[in-house]
Amino acid sequence: MQTKRAMILVSNDPESIRLGADDLVKSLNDALAAYELQDEVDVSTIGDVGRADILPLVIVYPEATVYGPVKAGDARYLVEEHLYKGRVATDLLAPPKQLSGHIGWLRTRKGYNPAEQRVVLERAGRIDPDDIEDYIAHSGYEALGKAVTEMTPMQVIETVEKSGLQGRGGAGFPAGRKWRFVRGAEGDKKYVICNADESEPGTFKDRVVMEGDPHQVLEALAIAAYAIGADEGFIYIRGEYGVAYQRLEKAIRQAEEFGFLGNNIFGTDFNFHLHIHAGAGAYVCGEETALIESLEGKRGEPRTRPPYPTTNGLWNKPTLVNNVETLSNVPAILRNGPEWYKAIGTPSSPGTKVYTIMGNINFSGVIEVPMGITLREVINIYAKGMKPGSTFKMAQTGGASGSIIPAALQDTPMDFESFRKAGVSLGSGALLICDQNVCIVDLVKVLLQFFRFESCGKCTPCRIGTQRSYEIVERITQGQGQLEELDKLLEMAAEMERASNCGLGQTASAPVRDMLKHFRTEVEAHIRLGICPTGVCPMVVEEEAAPA
Amino acid sequence: MTAPSTERDIPALVRAAIEKHGAKRDALIPILSEVNLALGYIPGEAFKEVRKQLHDPTEGVFVAESQLHALASFYDMLATKPRGEHVIKFCENAPCHVVGGKAVWDTLREKLSLKNGETTPDGKWTLVTTSCIGLCSVGPVVLVDEDLYGNVTPEQIGDILGRYE
Ligand SMILES: Cc1cc2nc3c(=O)[nH]c(=O)nc-3n(C[C@H](O)[C@H](O)[C@H](O)COP(=O)(O)O)c2cc1C
Ligand code: SF4
Ligand code: FES
Numbered sequence: 001m002q003t004k005r006a007m008i009l010v011s012n013d014p015e016s017i018r019l020g021a022d023d024l025v026k027s028l029n030d031a032l033a034a035y036e037l038q039d040e041v042d043v044s045t046i047g048d049v050g051r052a053d054i055l056p057l058v059i060v061y062p063e064a065t066v067y068g069p070v071k072a073g074d075a076r077y078l079v080e081e082h083l084y085k086g087r088v089a090t091d092l093l094a095p096p097k098q099l100s101g102h103i104g105w106l107r108t109r110k111g112y113n114p115a116e117q118r119v120v121l122e123r124a125g126r127i128d129p130d131d132i133e134d135y136i137a138h139s140g141y142e143a144l145g146k147a148v149t150e151m152t153p154m155q156v157i158e159t160v161e162k163s164g165l166q167g168r169g170g171a172g173f174p175a176g177r178k179w180r181f182v183r184g185a186e187g188d189k190k191y192v193i194c195n196a197d198e199s200e201p202g203t204f205k206d207r208v209v210m211e212g213d214p215h216q217v218l219e220a221l222a223i224a225a226y227a228i229g230a231d232e233g234f235i236y237i238r239g240e241y242g243v244a245y246q247r248l249e250k251a252i253r254q255a256e257e258f259g260f261l262g263n264n265i266f267g268t269d270f271n272f273h274l275h276i277h278a279g280a281g282a283y284v285c286g287e288e289t290a291l292i293e294s295l296e297g298k299r300g301e302p303r304t305r306p307p308y309p310t311t312n313g314l315w316n317k318p319t320l321v322n323n324v325e326t327l328s329n330v331p332a333i334l335r336n337g338p339e340w341y342k343a344i345g346t347p348s349s350p351g352t353k354v355y356t357i358m359g360n361i362n363f364s365g366v367i368e369v370p371m372g373i374t375l376r377e378v379i380n381i382y383a384k385g386m387k388p389g390s391t392f393k394m395a396q397t398g399g400a401s402g403s404i405i406p407a408a409l410q411d412t413p414m415d416f417e418s419f420r421k422a423g424v425s426l427g428s429g430a431l432l433i434c435d436q437n438v439c440i441v442d443l444v445k446v447l448l449q450f451f452r453f454e455s456c457g458k459c460t461p462c463r464i465g466t467q468r469s470y471e472i473v474e475r476i477t478q479g480q481g482q483l484e485e486l487d488k489l490l491e492m493a494a495e496m497e498r499a500s501n502c503g504l505g506q507t508a509s510a511p512v513r514d515m516l517k518h519f520r521t522e523v524e525a526h527i528r529l530g531i532c533p534t535g536v537c538p539m540v541v542e543e544e545a546a547p548a
Numbered sequence: 549m550t551a552p553s554t555e556r557d558i559p560a561l562v563r564a565a566i567e568k569h570g571a572k573r574d575a576l577i578p579i580l581s582e583v584n585l586a587l588g589y590i591p592g593e594a595f596k597e598v599r600k601q602l603h604d605p606t607e608g609v610f611v612a613e614s615q616l617h618a619l620a621s622f623y624d625m626l627a628t629k630p631r632g633e634h635v636i637k638f639c640e641n642a643p644c645h646v647v648g649g650k651a652v653w654d655t656l657r658e659k660l661s662l663k664n665g666e667t668t669p670d671g672k673w674t675l676v677t678t679s680c681i682g683l684c685s686v687g688p689v690v691l692v693d694e695d696l697y698g699n700v701t702p703e704q705i706g707d708i709l710g711r712y713e
Pocket of ligand 1: 167168169170171172173175195196197198199209283284286287289290321322323324326382384502503504539
């Protein structure tokens with residue numbers, strides 16, 4: 001790295017590859033060779049940087065000039081202008097306005113001033129994820145070194161507790177407290193697991209974190225292992241995430257070579273061995289006990305709790321399970337201190353949240369913003385507003401088990417506490433923004449299709465409830481709905497919430513409840529008047545109306 | 549990408565997978581995934597082989613074939629029936645649905661004359677739905693074998709399918 005004078009990064013997420021990123025890399029190398037610059041300039045790749053509008057995207061360092069979209073045919077011009085002649089290739093510049101709006105920060109709200117820095121995505125898109133030295137050059141493994149050489153495990157736990165970091169996998173459970181539980185659990189052998197199963201529809205933040213900065217996940221896991229007293233850990237990553245898997249696998253090898261993983265880390269007697277395990281396609285395996293079953297080579301059916309993984313986890317040993325994003329906050333917290341972290345976000349929900357935003361908006365992608373900003377701000381600032389002709393009707397948060405948020409709640413601060421008070425859920429951080437043309441019944445049908453497909457079938461309320469609810473809602477879209485069945489839906493919702501074994505069954509009814517709470521008139525129009533106000537539902541029985 | 553199983557040496561394939569992932573109970577899913585990747589599905593013979601080769605009293609690994617079947621049936625990425633030469637996966641979740649997924653799905657079904665889960669009589673295409681694959685910012689999303697297509701419109705379907713002729 002040091003001997004090179006510049007580096008070219010090319011986005012190589014699947015969409016960029018589809019648009020010719022591979023050819024572009026080849027052409028860039030050819031062009032560098034043509035100008036005899038190949039020894040001075042490196043070409044490398046970065047994961048999804050969240051800029052779907054300008055792919056394939058090219059960033060040239062050290063100036064960090066962003067170009068996009070760049071075609072293979074532009075490579076020679078770019079190399080000649082920027083690297084040979086040393087000036088900006090203006091024709092290819094990415095629109096700068098849009099860039100500053102992407103992974104951005106909101107300044108002063110309510111009196112505190114989140115500094116102009118990202119936490120989880122601090123390096124993503126700015127470093128070469130395949131190069132451990134680049135990570136180290138950007139404060140990488142500093143926090144691990146500090147932890148194992150200067151701090152006791154309890155001090156690490158106390159620091160995480162003080163920071164107020166809450167779990168980003170959906171439930172918002174205080175991370176430090178969970179670490180303390182596992183530290184205190186009886187047993188010599190303990191495990192840490194990184195939950196990278198990310199399968200909530202609409203959620204791909206963890207993928208961006210892992211693809212953009214894999215070493216940060218590794219460093220955090222090693223710190224967690226040190227804190228709780230584990231010498232072995234697993235990353236359970238969903239089977240579809242091929243690029244992230246390869247990046248992590250490579251990162252693990254590099255970290256082992258550099259002595260950040262393995263035996264005697266930083267010359268101490270702390271040992272930590274990390275493995276990566278790919279899932280095979282089952283949403284429920286994101287639930288922590290199902291994940292553990294799956295890791296053990298079984299069907300991923302959630303266990304009955306208690307006992308919890310903190311005492312009886314993998315191979316019945318005390319196990320810490322944390323989400324990718326939760327963990328990725330830890331190195332920065334250790335480096336900068338808990339007070340620094342608490343200054344970001346809101347008092348009850350410190351830090352940032354990574355969201356994936358999509359739907360009928362102008363910009364879709366990934367953003368990292370302080371906890372506590374509102375949905376309206378996200379739409380107006382980061383999503384660049386609703387699509388032309390679209391007006392906001394509702395948003396669906398947190399994947400399928402999230403809430404449906406009506407316009408009235410657009411100004412509720414998005415943090416765990418405010419959302420809990422408003423009776424909605426932040427979930428996994430997906431924000432699906434829907435306009436006036438989206439039919440609530442059709443949307444809920446699609447959400448229920450997901451649940452009935454993904455229910456593992458272990459317990460009856462969930463297995464039957466998701467199926468029956470789907471059928472009732474489908475009949476409404478076919479013009480066959482009955483008013484009494486709406487009560488039936490609510491009865492089933494209550495039963496599923498009460499008697500289901502895991503979070504899937506317990507939250508599968510949320511869309512139904514939200515539909516009847518906020519959009520009952522629209523539902524009843526389907527039933528009483530036989531019309532779908534948005535014109536989306538067929539209102540007749542179609543031949544294969546539902547994918548089986 | 550999917551080859552008929554007879555063309556492959558299944559015992560050798562299973563042996564290689566076990567060597568790579570270890571003869572352990574917790575390696576079952578990676579082993580089956582490996583077979584699935586190589587053959588496009590897991591034929592009955594492969595289940596037999598896995599059971600046979602894993603039968604190791606010293607390691608204490610005993611798996612019944614029915615257990616292996618139960619395992620494979622649980623995970624969407626593991627197929628137990630042969631699939632077409634090309635497998636088309638359509639994301640059916642809400643984010644893709646809201647930005648026009650339904651029309652894409654209808655076009656796919658029409659063009660191929662297939663219902664969900666079916667294979668064309670000539671064995672060329674299999675059409676299935678899938679849950680979100682994390683590319684929602686470029687929805688609607690269609691996956692053909694390993695190739696990803698984002699921002700798909702009904703008009704593009706003919707063109708996309710044409711690439712595999
Ligand atoms: C059906 C279901 C699916 C889940 N999927 C995920 C997931 O994909 N990723 C994740 O981190 N947590 C998921 N969770 C939450 C986990 O069970 C667990 O709470 C989380 O990994 C804890 O990490 P955290 O404390 O860092 O948030 C899921 C829960 C349920 C009930
Ligand atoms: S609630 Fe649903 S997903 Fe969870 S264990 Fe029961 S059947 Fe399986
Ligand atoms: S919802 Fe279709 S890829 Fe995520």
